[in-house]
Amino acid sequence: MSGYSSVFILAILTLTIIPISYLSWYNNQVLLSSYENLISTINERIISLRSYSVEVNESTIKWENDTSLSFWVLNSGSISIPVRDLKYIDLILIYELSRGGRSIIWIPYNPNGIVGSEIFWRIEGVRVGNGSPEIINKIYPSPGKYNVSPESGQWDPGEELLIVVYLTQSMSANTTALTIIVVSLKSGATCYAVGE
Amino acid sequence: MSHVVISEVFITVAAVVIISIFTATFLGNIQQLRDMQTMVTKSIEEKMSIDIKIIFATGVENESIVKVWVKNIGIGSISYDLIGKGDLFFGKVGNFSYISYNSSITPTWNFTILNDVDGDNRWDLGETILITIYLDSPLERGDYYIRYVTYTGEYDEYQFSI
Numbered sequence: 001m002s003g004y005s006s007v008f009i010l011a012i013l014t015l016t017i018i019p020i021s022y023l024s025w026y027n028n029q030v031l032l033s034s035y036e037n038l039i040s041t042i043n044e045r046i047i048s049l050r051s052y053s054v055e056v057n058e059s060t061i062k063w064e065n066d067t068s069l070s071f072w073v074l075n076s077g078s079i080s081i082p083v084r085d086l087k088y089i090d091l092i093l094i095y096e097l098s099r100g101g102r103s104i105i106w107i108p109y110n111p112n113g114i115v116g117s118e119i120f121w122r123i124e125g126v127r128v129g130n131g132s133p134e135i136i137n138k139i140y141p142s143p144g145k146y147n148v149s150p151e152s153g154q155w156d157p158g159e160e161l162l163i164v165v166y167l168t169q170s171m172s173a174n175t176t177a178l179t180i181i182v183v184s185l186k187s188g189a190t191c192y193a194v195g196e
Numbered sequence: 197m198s199h200v201v202i203s204e205v206f207i208t209v210a211a212v213v214i215i216s217i218f219t220a221t222f223l224g225n226i227q228q229l230r231d232m233q234t235m236v237t238k239s240i241e242e243k244m245s246i247d248i249k250i251i252f253a254t255g256v257e258n259e260s261i262v263k264v265w266v267k268n269i270g271i272g273s274i275s276y277d278l279i280g281k282g283d284l285f286f287g288k289v290g291n292f293s294y295i296s297y298n299s300s301i302t303p304t305w306n307f308t309i310l311n312d313v314d315g316d317n318r319w320d321l322g323e324t325i326l327i328t329i330y331l332d333s334p335l336e337r338g339d340y341y342i343r344y345v346t347y348t349g350e351y352d353e354y355q356f357s358i
Binding site: 016023027034044045109184188 | 205208211223229234237238245251256265270271311313321322
């Protein structure tokens with residue numbers, strides 16, 4: 001009997017240890033996964049806060065006519081911005097209306113916008129810092145203008161985009177008055193510029 | 197011999213009882229620890245995933261409307277209903293007050309999602325809402341303060357002058 005008793009206790013101990021080990025392992029996996037998600041969230045936040053930056057070149061702000069404004073914007077951060085993310089860029093324009101009064105307007109990105117019939121902005125040029133054309137991740141952002149589809153490419157660090165804003169005739173501008181431009185990226189990196 | 201058998205039975209039963217108590221306590225504690233840790237990390241993650249930035253705000257002198265553009269820069273999205281559950285404070289610097297949402301009496305505020313890129317009627321990462329504040333008196337020259345607080349308690353503030 002004494003021999004059987006030892007075997008029986010050993011069997012019970014084994015049957016107890018196996019589920020305990022499994023449950024401990026399972027709980028550790030759950031905890032590790034939860035920590036992994038947390039670290040990933042923190043990383044993404046740090047990247048988005050530190051790596052994105054944008055600058056409007058104030059000297060290039062120019063009213064082409066009373067319904068069209070152009071300016072160059074530099075990606076002064078350290079991360080490329082995919083063209084598909086341009087729709088997340090906020091462009092706010094504050095200007096004097098030609099009929100009098102001030103207009104404060106958020107302009108939507110629309111690469112296929114129809115000039116004269118709607119208010120929108122799109123990209124009409126790309127260059128690198130020294131003015132030469134871009135080489136890597138070439139941008140084809142405005143199918144409506146370049147007859148290229150779908151939109152592709154990346155706005156790389158150091159590259160400048162020529163943004164052109166189109167207004168409708170009813171919202172036409174007094175081109176001699178002060179114009180304020182706010183540009184904000186998807187990450188929240190924001191730039192304010194004043195043109196005369 | 198019967199004494200030996202009885203004592204072995206006692207030892208076996210005692211071993212089973214002790215192991216059961218140990219197992220129940222150990223597993224219970226592990227379960228509690230796991231739930232607690234998961235809750236803490238989830239809470240931190242949720243807190244970090246909701247983040248906003250007021251990118252611009254302005255008003256015009258002698259007008260009773262203030263426009264505020266707020267961007268979701270967190271990882272999580274906020275449902276349409278929960279945007280209205282946020283708190284808005286506005287007023288002159290040092291003298292601001294709580295503005296109620298969507299009230300029939302001014303001052304009040306409401307909002308629209310400007311670039312709902314995926315059309316899901318949620319305020320997602322990178323999307324911007326326009327908050328319009330309707331005041332009960334026209335704006336005067338001076339410095340103004342805005343604070344928008346999300347339903348999770350995250351907030352951003354902004355000052356502008358007219």
